[in-house]
Amino acid sequence: MPPAHGRRLGSITLEGASPDVGELWTDDGERHDTRGLKHRSTKTVRPVPIPTELVVILRLHLLTYPPAPDGRLFYDGPDQGKVPGQVYQSVWRRARKAALSPAEHASAVARRPYDLRHANASMLIAAGVDPAEVARRLGHSIRTC
Numbered sequence: 001m002p003p004a005h006g007r008r009l010g011s012i013t014l015e016g017a018s019p020d021v022g023e024l025w026t027d028d029g030e031r032h033d034t035r036g037l038k039h040r041s042t043k044t045v046r047p048v049p050i051p052t053e054l055v056v057i058l059r060l061h062l063l064t065y066p067p068a069p070d071g072r073l074f075y076d077g078p079d080q081g082k083v084p085g086q087v088y089q090s091v092w093r094r095a096r097k098a099a100l101s102p103a104e105h106a107s108a109v110a111r112r113p114y115d116l117r118h119a120n121a122s123m124l125i126a127a128g129v130d131p132a133e134v135a136r137r138l139g140h141s142i143r144t145c
Helices: 052-064 085-099 102-106 115-126 131-138
Strands: 009-014 046-051
Touching (some): 009 052, 046 052, 115 131
Antiparallel strands (some): 009 046
């Protein structure tokens, strides 16, 4: 199905998650818990459509920083360790402050990176994209009872 308004999309394939949950909450005492994608089996992969602009940015990134052995595109230092959650939070706060007006920054707009997912879904629906296509892009099924 073509993307909204004739925009071309690339895709990125997600193969799992490794959230920073803290040492007390993992079986192996590590900060990150390696698991399958949310509400999916550990073997499930999910292609996610991404805009062409992001494809270009990621390709440039990969020219300088090849993926870690486990496939992660972003890592911490030459040993390619997992990026600590505090680093993501710090970078997000700085980017949010730089991108938003003072009033927007004081509000709850994009308080967390995950909020962008909800904003994207709302924007696509408001733009007239078929809800089934929005669900597909977000990785949801559209089956009904």
